[in-house]
Amino acid sequence: MSLNQRKDFMTDKKVLFVSSEVMPYLPENETSLMSFESPRMVNDRGGQIRIFMPRFGNINERRHQLHEVIRLSGMNLVVNDMDMPLIIKVASIPKERIQVYFIDNEEYFKRKATFKDEDGNLFPDNDERAIFFAKGVVETVKKLNWAPDIIHVHGWMASLLPLYLKKYYGDEPLFAESKIVTSVYNKGFDGTLDEKMMDKVLFDGFVESEISVIKEPDYSNIMKLAAKNSDGVIIASETLPDDLQEFLSSLEVPVLPFVPVFEFEEAYMEFYKNEILNLTS
Numbered sequence: 001m002s003l004n005q006r007k008d009f010m011t012d013k014k015v016l017f018v019s020s021e022v023m024p025y026l027p028e029n030e031t032s033l034m035s036f037e038s039p040r041m042v043n044d045r046g047g048q049i050r051i052f053m054p055r056f057g058n059i060n061e062r063r064h065q066l067h068e069v070i071r072l073s074g075m076n077l078v079v080n081d082m083d084m085p086l087i088i089k090v091a092s093i094p095k096e097r098i099q100v101y102f103i104d105n106e107e108y109f110k111r112k113a114t115f116k117d118e119d120g121n122l123f124p125d126n127d128e129r130a131i132f133f134a135k136g137v138v139e140t141v142k143k144l145n146w147a148p149d150i151i152h153v154h155g156w157m158a159s160l161l162p163l164y165l166k167k168y169y170g171d172e173p174l175f176a177e178s179k180i181v182t183s184v185y186n187k188g189f190d191g192t193l194d195e196k197m198m199d200k201v202l203f204d205g206f207v208e209s210e211i212s213v214i215k216e217p218d219y220s221n222i223m224k225l226a227a228k229n230s231d232g233v234i235i236a237s238e239t240l241p242d243d244l245q246e247f248l249s250s251l252e253v254p255v256l257p258f259v260p261v262f263e264f265e266e267a268y269m270e271f272y273k274n275e276i277l278n279l280t281s
Contacts, residue, residue: 009273011046015039016148018052018137020155022100024093025059026114031185033261034236035154036093041265043098050146052137054129054157055089055102057112066091066102072143077135079128080200084108086136103136115157115189122189126157127197127217134160138169147174150276153182153230156189159222160201162229163211168204179276182230184248186237188219220244227251232276234268
């Protein structure tokens with residue numbers, strides 16, 4: 001397939017990328033690298049993209065020239081019966097003509113770290129941060145009135161988005177035609193998030209049977225919940241935890257096996273086209 005043909009298929013397709021980590025704002029790892037490379041690929045092929053990530057306190061706002069978008073900020077999101085103000089910031093990745101939107105809140109994202117404290121312990125409110133992030137992304141995209149063809153999720157802090165889109169925002173017309181893809185990585189976390197995480201998600205009106213997998217909110221179970229609510233899954237690491245690999249093998253949605261970063265473009269494009277958007281060749 002020539003580049004021109006690829007451009008024809010991606011031209012003006014809208015792809016929303018939602019990630020826990022994105023280069024160059026956070027250090028390079030599998031998640032942050034692919035959360036940069038996959039939007040760049042779509043952008044290069046004529047697609048329209050938006051990227052969302054949390055505005056962690058260790059992101060240098062001055063160096064990366066983040067600024068608040070007043071017209072998008074100001075609403076409150078409810079997390080476990082608490083009103084939490086949503087702040088939206090934006091920056092551009094140099095040389096790429098790619099805008100990144102940052103979901104911010106003083107309570108959840110001011111601390112100068114991503115997921116763990118200085119002793120290496122997971123922050124006890126990581127579950128609430130994930131809920132806030134998922135809702136914040138959807139509410140901001142609604143304000144932008146931008147209907148994505150594909151929503152591509154990377155990283156565990158973004159992993160509640162498929163559930164919320166399919167169930168909590170299931171009647172939202174803006175996303176009626178959107179297809180959700182989740183990339184599953186080996187890089188996660190040890191232990192579990194807050195043991196009351198399921199109760200906090202249930203507060204938003206879910207049925208317990210829909211989310212029972214996160215009764216024990218470890219990395220594999222959280223990613224299973226994301227995959228279960230997706231229209232396609234990309235295995236983005238060479239190895240995954242055994243139980244997670246087994247779960248993905250049992251899914252009735254398309255699953256793209258692992259492809260190394262230097263070969264991923266053609267594979268992702270074909271997956272988007274044939275498996276997710278069901279476009280004929």
